[in-house]
Amino acid sequence: MCRSKSFYDRHISPRLVHAGCSVEEFATMRKRIVPRARGIVVEVGFGSGLNLPYYDPKRVDLLIGIEPDEAMIELAQQELDKMAFPAELRQGVGEKLPLKDAMADTVVVTYAFCTIPEPAKALDEIRRVLKPGGTLLFCEHARAEGWRGSLQRGLNGAWSGLFGGCNLTRDPVSAIEAAGFTTDDVVVERFSLPRVMLGMHYSGQAHVRRGNVTGLASEKREEEGAG
Secondary structure, eight states: OOOOOOHIIIIIHHHHHHHHTTSHHHHHHHHHHGGGOOEEEEEESOTTOTTGGGSOTTTEEEEEEEEOOHHHHHHHHHHHTTOSSOEEEEEOBTTBOSSOTTOEEEEEEESOTTTOSOHHHHHHHHHHHEEEEEEEEEEEEOOOSHHHHHHHHHHHHHHHHHTTTOOSSOOHHHHHHHTTEEEEEEEEEEOSTTHHHHOEEEEEEEEEOTTOOSOHHHHHHHHHHHO
């Protein structure tokens, strides 16, 4: 039986995450990546819709946002209705996207791999829904080095509880590459605020590595069907 969310999780945490992810440093990274999205676009971890102002309506045929949290969906829907291109929201998790195989030209993930419980499975699903030659666009904060990294590790549990499951100690670029993607045009930004906790940001694009087109999720389904 699933435990119901607390009042804090339902009403306070989503608004804290929205406010925190609205700061200028995050917007700088979004502006660099999101306008590249084209065709049928899937945004995993849609949140409160903070990427919406940066999509180019001339390049996007359809935007499908995937978001597990009902409070975030409620916040996002208000902005989604104003878009100049077709867009819809679907409730779902990154580890099991409610989408068909090979249907997306672009997948966008911004500041979401930190909260997805099993990012490797989510990346497997992203591979599954991307068309051959499709693009994964990403920007994420990451673990730091030295004493800042030690501080992140020490505070990670409390931070995660306060900010919707946000994990301070992940290495998103390594995770993307380990999932069968090649990355390019990766830019690292070290922002002064918040320097210690979220100062390291990475953005870039990725494509499925040659010879690794079929996602692991599809392979597993085939194996289960043959069994």
